[in-house]
Amino acid sequence: MKKLITILSVICSVMLVSNCEENDDTPTIISIDFVGLESGFQIGVDPSGTISQEIRIAASQTSGDTRTFNLAVNADLTTADALAYTVPATVTIPANSNVGSFIVEVVGANVDTSGADVLVVELSSEAERLFISDPITLNLKQVCPNPELVLDFTFDDWPEEIYWRIVNASGETVFESLSPPGFGAYDGLTGGITRNVCLASGDYTFSIFDGFEDGAGPYSLTFDGRVIHASDGGYGAGENVPFTIP
Numbered sequence: 001m002k003k004l005i006t007i008l009s010v011i012c013s014v015m016l017v018s019n020c021e022e023n024d025d026t027p028t029i030i031s032i033d034f035v036g037l038e039s040g041f042q043i044g045v046d047p048s049g050t051i052s053q054e055i056r057i058a059a060s061q062t063s064g065d066t067r068t069f070n071l072a073v074n075a076d077l078t079t080a081d082a083l084a085y086t087v088p089a090t091v092t093i094p095a096n097s098n099v100g101s102f103i104v105e106v107v108g109a110n111v112d113t114s115g116a117d118v119l120v121v122e123l124s125s126e127a128e129r130l131f132i133s134d135p136i137t138l139n140l141k142q143v144c145p146n147p148e149l150v151l152d153f154t155f156d157d158w159p160e161e162i163y164w165r166i167v168n169a170s171g172e173t174v175f176e177s178l179s180p181p182g183f184g185a186y187d188g189l190t191g192g193i194t195r196n197v198c199l200a201s202g203d204y205t206f207s208i209f210d211g212f213e214d215g216a217g218p219y220s221l222t223f224d225g226r227v228i229h230a231s232d233g234g235y236g237a238g239e240n241v242p243f244t245i246p
Contacts, residue, residue, distance in 0.1 A: 034060040035069060035093075036133030037123055044143035045108040047198045052103050055136065057091055057123065059098040067093045070124040071102065080117035080140050084110035087121055106140055113198075115141040144198035146245060147224040151195040151206075153186075154217040156233065160187035161211035169203045183211045192217070199245045209238035 038056045045051045057069070068090050086105040093100035104119070111117055117140040123132050153162065163183045165176035175197050178185035186193065206229070210216050213236055220230040221241065229241045 033127075033129065034131045034133070035123065035125070037121070037136040040137035040139070042139040042141055043104070043106050044141050045106045045111060046145050047108045047111070047113075047142045048200055049108050051106050051108070053106060053138075054101050055104055055121070055138075056099060056101045057093065058100075059093055062096060062098045063093075064095055066095045067100075067127075069093075069100075072122050072124065074120040074122050074135055077120040077135070077137070078118060080119045081110050081112070083107065084112075084117065084140060085119050087119075091123070104138065108142055111140045111142050113142055115139070117141070142198060146199065146201065148196040148198050149245070150222040151197060151219065152192065152222065153194075153219045154192040154233075155186065155189060156217040158212065158216070159189050160184050162186055162208065162216050163211070164206065164208040166197065166199070167205050167207070174199065174204070183209075201245050203242065203244050206241040206243065207238060208235065208241075210235065213237035 036058060038058075043051065043053050059067070069092075071087055071089060071091055073085075073087055084107055088102050091100050091102040104121070119138040119140055120135050121138070122135040125132065149166075151164070155162075161183055163177055163181065163185065165173050165181065167173050173181075206221060208219065208231075215234045215236050217233045218231060219233070221228050221243065223243070223245065228243050231239070
């Protein structure tokens with residue numbers, strides 16, 4: 001759901017009262033406008049899709065003229081890949097209105113699967129007597145349209161010997177333990193690891209390899225609460241497991 005604007009401070013103008021001359025008893029009323037971005041929120045995107053998210057701004061005063069404000073990505077605070085988003089250079093509040101909006105495009109394939117990606121957008125203007133709100137912080141996260149495939153590995157004493165990958169029906173690798181392909185992704189780890197993978201509907205093959213060709217610890221593939229494959233680790237040099245995401 002789209003989030004409503006929560007900037008309470010834009011409801012009314014800030015009014016300053018001052019005396020410009022010592023012998024002038026008439027105060028000078030200066031009206032100061034405030035422009036703010038809505039509160040930050042999370043943008044969820046399909047890993048294989050793109051989403052267009054509306055972001056709103058609001059001003060405390062209405063003007064008869066169209067007003068344009070600058071937008072910029074704060075590179076120091078943004079952790080998301082630059083290929084994961086598109087932000088316009090400006091945003092406009094139409095004449096006779098105090099609300100405007102702009103669109104942020106988010107590309108799911110370029111969003112990190114950890115869900116820790118942050119995009120920080122700043123608002124600026126050269127207009128006088130104008131207060132600007134703090135930047136908006138957007139959390140970019142992949143949201144799987146299907147139940148996720150859960151890979152659960154229990155390591156033996158040589159976890160660095162494991163390499164796995166998932167290929168689609170066209171033979172393209174869509175997920176793997178290490179890129180570029182090779183062993184060593186779990187070097188130095190103990191115990192085990194669980195990896196959640198988001199896959200579109202279709203046919204796939206999970207392949208696991210052991211560098212010493214003697215198998216490794218147990219592992220399992222679970223989809224929608226059902227174990228679709230489990231191994232005790234005795235797979236020698238490796239094995240292939242075909243499966244389908246409905």
